[in-house]
Amino acid sequence: MVSNRNSEWVSGVDWVTILIYVVLVLLGWLNIYAAVYDESHAGIFDLTQRYGMQMVWIGVSFMLAVVILLMDGKYWHMLAYPLYWITILILIGVLFVGKEVNGARSWIVIGPVALQPTELVKFTTALALARCMSTYSFSIHKWSCLLQVGLILLLPVGIIMLQNDTGSALVYGAFLFVLYREGFNRWVYVAGIMLVLLFIFSFLLTPETLLVVLVLVCVLGEGIANGHWRLKLIYLAGVALGTILLYFGGNLLLDSHLSIDVSLMISLGVSLPFVAAYSYRNRLRNVWMYVGLFAGSLLFTLTVDYVFDNVLQVHQQKRILDLLGLESDLKGWGYNVNQSKIAIGSGGFFGKGFLNGTQTKYNFVPEQSTDFIFCTVGEEWGFVGSALVVLLFGLLILRLMKMGERQQEPFGRIYCYSVAAIFFFHVLINVGMTIGLMPVIGIPLPFFSYGGSSLLAFTILLFVAVRLDATKRETIINH
Amino acid sequence: MDRRKILQGVVIGVFVVILLRLFYIQVVDETYKEDAANNVLRYEVQYPPRGEVYDRNGEFLVQSKEAYDLMVVPRDVKPFDTVLLGNIIGVTVPQIRKELRKASNFSRRRPSVLFKQLPKEVKLRLEERTFPGFYTVYRTVRSYPRKIAGNLLGYVGEVTDRILERDTADYYRSGDYIGMSGIELAYEEVLRGQKGVKVNMVDVLGISKGSYRDGMYDTLATPGTAITCSIDxxxxxxxxxxxxxxxxxxxxxxxxxxxxxxxxxxxxxxxxxxxxxxxxxxxxxxxxxxxxxxxxxxxxxxxxxxxxxxxxxxxxxxxxxxxxxxxxxxxxxxxxxxxxxxxxxxxxxxxxxxxxxxxxxxxxxxxxxxxxxxxxxxxxxxxxxxxxxxxxxxxxxxxxxxxxxxxxxxxxxxxxxxxxxxxxxxxxxxxxxxxxxxxxxxxxxxxxxxxxxxxxxxxxxxxxxxxxxxxxxxxxxxxxxxxxxxxxxxxxxxxxxxxxxxxxxxxxxxxxxxxxxxxxxxxxxxxxxxxxxxxxxxxxxxxxxxxxxxxxxxxxxxxxxxxxxxxxxxxxxxxxxxxxxxxxxxxxxxxxxxxxxxxxxxx
Known part of the structure; x- marks a missing residue:
């Protein structure tokens, strides 16, 4: 078995994925080169420059990739928990001895090299999650099993939050993607999406409008479930009439002025007995579910303001307001995103050409070699280049999901899905923030953003998946 | 529905949205290109000398002599000898302070005119010393060797807001000079010449990074044309x-x-x-x-x-x-x-x-x-x-x-x-x-x-x-x-x-x-x-x-x-x-x- 292993894994390895990887890494390096390029340091191996360092990291990554491919895939299942705990311990250690950069205490410095263990924890968490969920007795519908999953995920999240690195912590949300694939209750997702929508609308809509929309949505939902459309119309008309009467009559009756939302709430309250009668007469108990949905949504929107003001930090509030277009401060909070959009937007269809990007070269874009590296892609390579990069990432993620599906062991499938989810989340958030679709969250663009830790971590993530995939096909070939 | 398909759909959907958005801001929306140019390009106006006016016998009625506007970039100013500067220009220290404050309030990194129309001698004396953050810009001022025919020749002044509003050809900018009366007004378009422009690139700090596209878009100033008038x-x-x-x-x-x-x-x-x-x-x-x-x-x-x-x-x-x-x-x-x-x-x-x-x-x-x-x-x-x-x-x-x-x-x-x-x-x-x-x-x-x-x-x-x-x-x-x-x-x-x-x-x-x-x-x-x-x-x-x-x-x-x-x-x-x-x-x-x-x- 040892004798012909080389030829076996060569045939079992998914070469498409590796090709995409190599192309992305090289494109990434070119863009880092462009982002920090200046005439006096043109040599590509100049280690005082970021592209020189990145070249070294690329070399290390390639070697690491080869090593992973040469190793037996079985070890990862075995090493999942130990690795997880080791990295968790390192993470805790960083809390105490780490170096603080940009407000986040998440770096350890060993000699000339600074590493971010956070990046590696994504990998070990994916392994641990795959190991946990692939045990025979695991069932996603059991609370005890879900508790285990929750612990595995929330432990690193908690520590990373303590390091004040919210962006990296949010990445663990990506595992919801995997859980869904493994059969997690879909209503959790429906509720989540609705909460996000409610959150956004609670900013964009006035209270009256939001209230009206909620009433309509709930009545519509109930109507779809139970019918009785005529009664729905009568009900809505009655509520509307009551609201109008209260609103305009409030002055006469109460000697005070009622706002529209208060009038609406009162008439909705008054309508409750009618709803109850309707439910009782038609024996429709699910009516109360919609009433509850309405009440819950209402409660949620009321708490949004509180959470927004008291839980989120100022810069997070501003980023959200900026994204929703509610507050514009192009010289302050909005500066980064605005400059980023300018850089990408000015690229046009074909781009300005390699090293000809003015916005990135003259430092209008902040963090241009790390979080905002996509600006260089957009500006110098235009729509053609940025679309190519986005497509390559899309292909890579779909490929990873396909690799997951063709695994015979749940361990491999869950792991591949985890990798796909992590890549998906990173690309969506990072590219999305540079083009104003997502709030600014400081997480790297895989293979593009400058930084050894993230390049190494993404390489390991990807190649372990490739190796697991190859193991499976190896066995098929052997038999 | 198959959960695999749904997840694939989600991934594909998200990437389509990203691609559409990219297409919109890169290809459809032109404003970002303008913003980028505004970011990085600085248009340095090259002022032409204004045309001379001669009398019918070839005597000078109006000449253009070089003058210099003293400019300042407040951010680059280092502590300097205000008394010396005042002596050279011929203004008092409080005046300098006042003008500097005005310039700072306008912009810290964009140049402002501090004092206008300084004679050449002053400019040369300024150059003997170094005043970081200050520099001079070539302009011309009129001089009238015969000191006659004021109303006939007219005078030159800075363009007013009203002139700017009516300037359909969009030639004038605030701070430009224009003939206000007499021959200066009647033959403005002949006398003024054509402004040139030098397009420079600057970085985010406003520091010049040299000529844009090797001066492809630069134009030289065309001096104004001289006029011989029929006056004796x-x-x-x-x-x-x-x-x-x-x-x-x-x-x-x-x-x-x-x-x-x-x-x-x-x-x-x-x-x-x-x-x-x-x-x-x-x-x-x-x-x-x-x-x-x-x-x-x-x-x-x-x-x-x-x-x-x-x-x-x-x-x-x-x-x-x-x-x-x-x-x-x-x-x-x-x-x-x-x-x-x-x-x-x-x-x-x-x-x-x-x-x-x-x-x-x-x-x-x-x-x-x-x-x-x-x-x-x-x-x-x-x-x-x-x-x-x-x-x-x-x-x-x-x-x-x-x-x-x-x-x-x-x-x-x-x-x-x-x-x-x-x-x-x-x-x-x-x-x-x-x-x-x-x-x-x-x-x-x-x-x-x-x-x-x-x-x-x-x-x-x-x-x-x-x-x-x-x-x-x-x-x-x-x-x-x-x-x-x-x-x-x-x-x-x-x-x-x-x-x-x-x-x-x-x-x-x-x-x-x-x-x-x-x-x-x-x-x-x-x-x-x-x-x-x-x-x-x-x-x-x-x-x-x-x-x-x-x-x-x-x-x-x-x-x-x-x-x-x-x-x-x-x-x-x-x-x-x-x-x-x-x-x-x-x-x-x-x-x-x-x-x-x-x-x-x-x-």
């Missing part, structure tokens, strides 16, 4: 000297071309006062001067023409066939019909030539009534309009369309005007003042000089203009080459010229004081009544009688008789121009010593 600088200076202490104007025209030789509006000002740093103060001083030195009376003041207008009435009468030159009319101290028009002592009866010579009022009352009451037109109104039509053919009642902006139309009344005023019931007697150039008539000194040129030419004129040559062009505006003929046949001019010649050169003439032996000056005096005080003194003349070289109109407000002051001035101008000598120093002193009291101007 020495004559102009002489005219201005003579007018000191008087309010009024001298206009002299070369009849054969319409070129303006002298245009002196008095009081005038030293054009050098309206440049440099004291410009604002000086300008306000001039603006507050009650005699209004910034007001170019030669083209912007409307006066009654007075007796000089009798020439026109005589010419119209002859053309209309209602007057033969040898026709005799009596005059015993005035015209006695109606309210009557007074006259002075002279022989009677007299013919047309005598009437011009002596400036008889009564004679032209007869002539005017003959024209207006002419039976062939059926009614006074029609007759009057025929008369007015003739008058307009002499260039009255409308702007001559010379090259001065703001040239007045003057006024020639129409029958409609009197219909309105007298509700239809009026006749030639009602308007009898028009016969001697009084009443509702109004004209500019330029129009009067134009009449002198028209008579000199025996019936035609060229639009008076001040520009002789634009240096990069073969010709000036076409309208200055067009000959305008009056409605009066040239043959009728000879008796009028004879009368004008006699007025100056024969005993009994009203303008004897203007006579210069051998120059054959032909002139006509005028004494214009006006509601502002003493009569205006006016005189128009041309010389020599045959093949005239110069036509002059002098108008001195409240100068009394035409012969009192206007005639001597005109005579001296003619003599100086034709012979380049002054044979009557006593007359020069007489003119210069005459100071006129102007209660109407409050001073």
């Amino acid at each position: 600088a020495r004559l102009q200076a002489f005219g201005e000297e003579l007018m000191v202490g008087k309010v009024g104007s001298i206009v002299a025209i070369e009849p054969s071309t319409g070129e303006i030789l002298v245009m002196a509006s008095s009081p005038t000002y030293d054009p050098d006062e309206l440049i440099g740093r004291d410009r604002g103060n000086n300008y306000m001083k001039l603006l507050n001067n009650k005699r209004r030195p910034l007001f170019n009376r030669a083209v912007m003041a409307k006066y009654p023409p007075g007796s000089t207008f009798k020439l026109v009435n005589g010419l119209i009468g002859m053309q209309e066939g209602v007057l033969r030159p040898e026709q005799l009319y009596p005059c015993h101290m005035g015209y006695t019909v109606g309210r009557g028009v007074k006259c002075h002592a002279h022989k009677s009866p007299l013919n047309m030539v005598d009437a011009v010579q002596t400036s008889c009022n009564a004679y032209f009352c007869f002539v005017f009534r003959n024209i207006v009451d002419n039976k062939k037109y059926g009614s006074v109104k029609k007759g009057f309009d025929v008369w007015a039509e003739y008058v307009r053919s002499f260039g009255y009642g409308r702007s001559l369309h010379s090259d001065f902006a703001g040239e007045l139309n003057g006024y020639v009344p129409s029958s409609e005007f009197y219909n309105k005023r007298y509700r239809g019931s009026w006749n030639s007697l009602t308007t009898i003042s028009l016969s001697i150039g009084q009443g509702e008539l109004g004209c500019t000194p330029l129009q009067m000089a134009n009449l002198a040129a028209t008579v000199a030419n025996r019936g035609y004129y060229y639009t008076p203009h001040v520009v002789k040559r634009i240096h990069d062009r073969d010709s000036i505006d076409r309208r200055f080459y067009e000959r305008h003929t009056t409605m009066v046949d040239p043959k009728y001019f000879e008796p009028v010229v004879e009368g004008m010649w006699r007025a100056v050169n024969q005993d009994g003439g009203s303008g004897r004081i203007a006579q210069v032996e051998g120059l054959d000056i032909c002139g006509k005096t005028g004494t214009a009544q006006n509601p502002h005080g003493a009569d205006h003194s006016t005189f128009l003349c041309f010389a020599p009688r045959e093949n005239p070289k110069i036509a002059v109109s002098v108008y001195v407000e409240n100068g009394r008789f035409g012969a009192t002051i206007a005639a001597p001035i005109a005579s001296l101008i003619v003599e100086k121009y034709l012979t380049d000598t002054i044979t009557r120093p006593a007359l020069v002193d007489y003119v210069k010593n005459m100071q006129i009291y102007y209660p109407a101007y409050g001073k």
